[in-house]
Amino acid sequence: MKKIKSGIYGLNELIDGGMNENSTTVVIGSSGAGKTTLATQFIRRGLEDGQEGIFVSLDENKEQIIREAVEMGWSEILEYLDDELLVFIDASGREFSNFIKKELPAFVSDWSGSKARIAIDPLTPVMWSTKDPYEQRDLVGFMLKQTRKVGTVLCTLEEHGGTSDLSGSETVIPMYLSDCVIHLRYIPLEGGVSRMLKIVKCRSSRHSEHSHPYYIMKGLGLVVEKGDFKTLTSNDIPLEMKKKLAENKDDLPEKVYARLEKVLDELTDGDFRGLKAAHLVDSILNEYAGE
Ligand SMILES: Nc1ncnc2c1ncn2[C@@H]1O[C@H](COP(=O)(O)OP(=O)(O)O)[C@@H](O)[C@H]1O
Ligand SMILES: [Mg+2]
Numbered sequence: 001m002k003k004i005k006s007g008i009y010g011l012n013e014l015i016d017g018g019m020n021e022n023s024t025t026v027v028i029g030s031s032g033a034g035k036t037t038l039a040t041q042f043i044r045r046g047l048e049d050g051q052e053g054i055f056v057s058l059d060e061n062k063e064q065i066i067r068e069a070v071e072m073g074w075s076e077i078l079e080y081l082d083d084e085l086l087v088f089i090d091a092s093g094r095e096f097s098n099f100i101k102k103e104l105p106a107f108v109s110d111w112s113g114s115k116a117r118i119a120i121d122p123l124t125p126v127m128w129s130t131k132d133p134y135e136q137r138d139l140v141g142f143m144l145k146q147t148r149k150v151g152t153v154l155c156t157l158e159e160h161g162g163t164s165d166l167s168g169s170e171t172v173i174p175m176y177l178s179d180c181v182i183h184l185r186y187i188p189l190e191g192g193v194s195r196m197l198k199i200v201k202c203r204s205s206r207h208s209e210h211s212h213p214y215y216i217m218k219g220l221g222l223v224v225e226k227g228d229f230k231t232l233t234s235n236d237i238p239l240e241m242k243k244k245l246a247e248n249k250d251d252l253p254e255k256v257y258a259r260l261e262k263v264l265d266e267l268t269d270g271d272f273r274g275l276k277a278a279h280l281v282d283s284i285l286n287e288y289a290g291e
Contacts, residue, residue, distance in 0.1 A: 007045025010224030
């Protein structure tokens with residue numbers, strides 16, 4: 001799968017090098033967490049790379065977002081807009097189900113296959129447009145399916161209450177439907193704030209399972225601290241496992257042995273976290289004992 005860089009310094013290392021092309025990512029966070037800033041960075045990175053950008057705003061109007069982007073130190077945004085490499089779709093105040101079912105498909109057929117980046121900020125009003133969870137699922141599912149035809153999609157989602165409880169239908173449905181989920185936990189404290197980023201899921205990618213502090217800086221936007229997370233690219237553990245499995249080859253069905261050999265070629269030490277090669281081999285041998 002082709003990876004594209006996120007545009008957020010420090011994030012790519014946490015998601016196996018970047019976002020998968022034509023995938024969908026949902027960024028969840030409460031107000032002030034930095035969702036719009038992150039969405040803007042994602043679009044900006046694409047423009048730097050020659051990909052077109054489409055910013056679908058369902059909340060703030062175009063002028064407001066542009067003004068904030070310029071204040072954040074991104075004045076070139078105006079040139080990209082002039083050159084029509086960046087397009088704004090201001091869907092704020094519109095009837096969303098109508099917008100998604102009627103206007104979106106027409107738009108998508110114009111742009112189809114263009115490898116653009118699409119930001120939808122925030123997706124929350126779509127969830128609010130109906131109370132019926134089945135209809136919510138249909139709307140969001142349809143929207144993601146359509147937009148990913150045009151390129152790589154990033155949606156933001158409002159988190160309410162600050163309890164970091166992601167179990168409400170309003171968050172669960174988009175989380176379930178998207179390939180990658182990033183949680184921005186933002187806690188205002190006396191005399192400062194605490195901001196932590198966590199990758200909740202990321203399909204087809206090895207990703208960090210830690211919480212990472214992040215900061216919002218003028219000119220740079222969100223910057224993520226990698227901390228002690230590292231992808232261990234050495235392969236001592238898979239080699240050790242291969243050796244042990246080879247010694248016990250006769251105790252394993254032929255097909256299973258062949259598959260495990262293949263699987264182990266794809267794994268690195270980082271994949272094993274704390275698991276020990278010897279224990280894992282024991283468990284595998286136990287599974288097939290007596291066959
Ligand atoms: N020019 C700036 N310099 C530094 N930080 C800023 C600047 N503008 C906004 N921020 C920070 O970004 C936060 C808002 O980010 P935003 O992306 O609008 O959040 P959200 O969309 O999640 O509500 C503010 O709370 C502030 O801390
Ligand atoms: Mg916002």
